[in-house]
Amino acid sequence: DYSEKVMDHFANPRNSRKMEDANGVGTVGNPTCGDLMTIYIKVEDNIIKDISFQTFGCGAAIATSSMITEIAVGKTLEEALKISRNDVAEELDGLPPVKMHCSNLAADGLQAAIENYYENN
Amino acid sequence: DYSEKVMDHFANPRNSRKMEDANGVGTVGNPTCGDLMTIYIKVEDNIIKDISFQTFGCGAAIATSSMITEIAVGKTLEEALKISRNDVAEELDGLPPVKMHCSNLAADGLQAAIENYYENN
Ligand code: FES
Numbered sequence: 001d002y003s004e005k006v007m008d009h010f011a012n013p014r015n016s017r018k019m020e021d022a023n024g025v026g027t028v029g030n031p032t033c034g035d036l037m038t039i040y041i042k043v044e045d046n047i048i049k050d051i052s053f054q055t056f057g058c059g060a061a062i063a064t065s066s067m068i069t070e071i072a073v074g075k076t077l078e079e080a081l082k083i084s085r086n087d088v089a090e091e092l093d094g095l096p097p098v099k100m101h102c103s104n105l106a107a108d109g110l111q112a113a114i115e116n117y118y119e120n121n
Numbered sequence: 122d123y124s125e126k127v128m129d130h131f132a133n134p135r136n137s138r139k140m141e142d143a144n145g146v147g148t149v150g151n152p153t154c155g156d157l158m159t160i161y162i163k164v165e166d167n168i169i170k171d172i173s174f175q176t177f178g179c180g181a182a183i184a185t186s187s188m189i190t191e192i193a194v195g196k197t198l199e200e201a202l203k204i205s206r207n208d209v210a211e212e213l214d215g216l217p218p219v220k221m222h223c224s225n226l227a228a229d230g231l232q233a234a235i236e237n238y239y240e241n242n
Contacts, residue, residue, distance in 0.1 A: 002177070010177065033154035034219030035179055056123070056131065058156050059177035098155030 002059075003093035009063035014070055015052040016062070022052075023120060026112025032101045035061060039109035041072075043117050048072050048080055053109065060095055060102035064088045068106040077114050083107060123180075124214035130184035135191055136173040137183070143173075144241060147233025153222040156182060160230035162193075164238050169193050169201055174230065181216055181223035185209045189227040198235050204228060 002010075019040035027038045035057035042050040051072050053065040068088050072080045085103040089095045095103060123131075140161035148159045156178035163171040172193050174186040189209050193201045206224040210216045216224060 033179065033223075034217070056180035058154065058179040058182070061179070096155070102154075 002063075002096070005067075005092045006060070006063045006095065009066040009092065010059040013062050013066040016054065016066065017052045018054055019050065019052045022050075022113075024113040024115075024117030026109050026114070026116050028105060028108040028112050030057070030061075030101065030105050033058070035102075035105065037061065037065060037105035037109040039065070039068075039106070039113040041110075041113045041117060043077065043121075046076050048075055048077070051110075051113075053106070055105065057105055058099075058102055060099040061105050063092060064095070064103040064106040065109070067091050068110055072110060077117070081111060081114055083110060123184075123217070126188075126213045127181070127184045127216065130187040130213065131180040134183050134187040137175065137187065138173045139175055140171065140173045143171075143234075145234040145236075145238030147230050147235070147237050149226060149229040149233050151178065151182075151222060151226050154179070156223075156226065158182060158186060158226035158230040160186070160189075160227070160234040162231075162234045162238060164198065164242075167197050169196055169198070172231075172234075174227070176226065178226055179220070179223055181220040182226050184213060185216070185224040185227040186230070188212050189231055193231060198238070202232060202235055204231060 022040035024041040085107040143161035145162040206228040
């Protein structure tokens with residue numbers, strides 16, 4: 001079963017939108033289920049000023065992405081690179097073991113977006 | 122990539138709700154990704170008068186469930202039992218091969234709900 005926090009972020013995802021003026025974009029795929037995740041970041045002075053996501057993934061993928069946007073905003077790129085899927089799962093008060101693979105999408109997507117920002121700048 | 126019909130049923134799912142007065146309920150799990158689907162039916166005179174679903178599954182699972190509710194409503198139980206995942210995918214103008222496993226949830230859930238109705242009545 002899912003925690004109340006997971007259900008809240010699933011039902012009311014934060015920052016689930018395309019970002020037209022992002023300066024870092026990362027898209028990653030999930031080999032287990034075939035889902036895709038895109039994370040958009042807007043970086044200023046080495047700080048993540050804005051972050052959003054788009055996915056066709058399941059409830060766990062939506063909830064972990066929503067949560068990672070709240071964790072990452074305001075952080076430096078170095079701090080944001082250290083956010084792991086376990087950090088996200090902990091902030092959500094846990095995820096069923098069978099759904100931990102879904103939380104890879106959010107953490108990997110954020111790393112890909114930061115790498116894309118470094119490549120562009 | 123997803124067809125326009127898939128994106129429409131994902132963004133505006135039909136009949137995505139719990140049904141308190143269902144007389145058939147089926148819950149099935151997806152071994153590939155760990156997602157769950159519950160289908161509710163209300164049967165009168167051997168006809169599916171109302172049908173709804175709840176899932177934590179991905180966009181493809183939401184779209185196929187939404188579509189199967191539109192296909193199944195008004196059908197006899199014998200007709201509804203014949204609805205396959207391929208029928209649903211065809212009505213949606215196709216699904217990417219990697220996401221066909223997601224459409225099992227809708228078709229299997231409907232069969233489980235009909236079997237549950239037969240057991241109860
Ligand atoms: S990935 Fe689980 S239902 Fe689609």
